[in-house]
Amino acid sequence: MSLSTATFEPKFTVHEVLSTGISAASSNKTVKHLDYFASQDLATAGGDTVVVFTQAMSGGAATIDLAVLTGTGGGSVSLVGKKIYGIGFRSTTGNSNPVTVKENATEGFEFSTGDNWTMTMKSAGDIVCWSSTTGSETIASDTNDKIGVSGTLAQSVDVIIVAG
Numbered sequence: 001m002s003l004s005t006a007t008f009e010p011k012f013t014v015h016e017v018l019s020t021g022i023s024a025a026s027s028n029k030t031v032k033h034l035d036y037f038a039s040q041d042l043a044t045a046g047g048d049t050v051v052v053f054t055q056a057m058s059g060g061a062a063t064i065d066l067a068v069l070t071g072t073g074g075g076s077v078s079l080v081g082k083k084i085y086g087i088g089f090r091s092t093t094g095n096s097n098p099v100t101v102k103e104n105a106t107e108g109f110e111f112s113t114g115d116n117w118t119m120t121m122k123s124a125g126d127i128v129c130w131s132s133t134t135g136s137e138t139i140a141s142d143t144n145d146k147i148g149v150s151g152t153l154a155q156s157v158d159v160i161i162v163a164g
Contacts, residue, residue: 003050006042006162008086008131042085045133048164051077054092055149056156063104064147064159066139079163080145083135084111086162089128091121097152098122104146111136121157135164 016031051069055062071077091099102118103110111117111130119128139145149157 003043003048003162006047006050006086007039008042008129008162009039010129010131011039040086040131040133042131042133042162042164045085046083046135046164047085047162049077049079049082049162051079051161051163052159054156054158057149057151057154060150060152060155062149064149066109066145066147066161067141069161078141079139079161080141081138082163083138084109084130084161084163085133085135086131086160087129088160089119089121090158091124091126092156092158093124095121095124095151095155095157097155099126099149099151099155099157101128101157102148102150104148107142107144107146109136109139109144109147113137139163 013032018029018031049071051071053070055064066079069077069079089099089101098120100118100120102108103116111132119130121128137144151157
């Protein structure tokens with residue numbers, strides 16, 4: 001597998017209607033804010049592998065094992081020996097309660113040593129992401145290769161990972 005491009009583009013497009021600090025006679029009271037954050041080229045940074053999947057929970061919990069994933073077309077993908085350059089999670093349609101992704105309690109994946117990270121999506125459709133042009137800690141099997149997912153009953157979360 002190889003990637004021709006992998007770009008993380010955190011983008012907000014906001015139209016702000018000004019009510020103060022502008023002439024009452026002005027016909028244009030709208031300011032457009034676009035591309036607040038710069039995009040990151042994750043393929044140039046080192047990303048050469050992508051994995052996209054939906055992680056289902058059973059009994060309100062699941063563990064994502066970065067050493068044993070299924071790639072596009074059903075092939076087996078291991079991220080052992082690689083760094084994560086970008087990762088995104090989206091709470092799937094139908095989730096009525098918060099979903100949390102975090103460093104797993106055992107063999108937990110860390111973006112950087114000792115970070116003990118947690119990200120929570122409060123509603124269906126909510127998205128949380130992380131990216132870095134220097135990458136995460138290198139993933140090692142049975143050491144730091146697990147991401148914990150928690151929610152309610154049989155909820156699920158969409159996942160995309162760019163690693164290399």
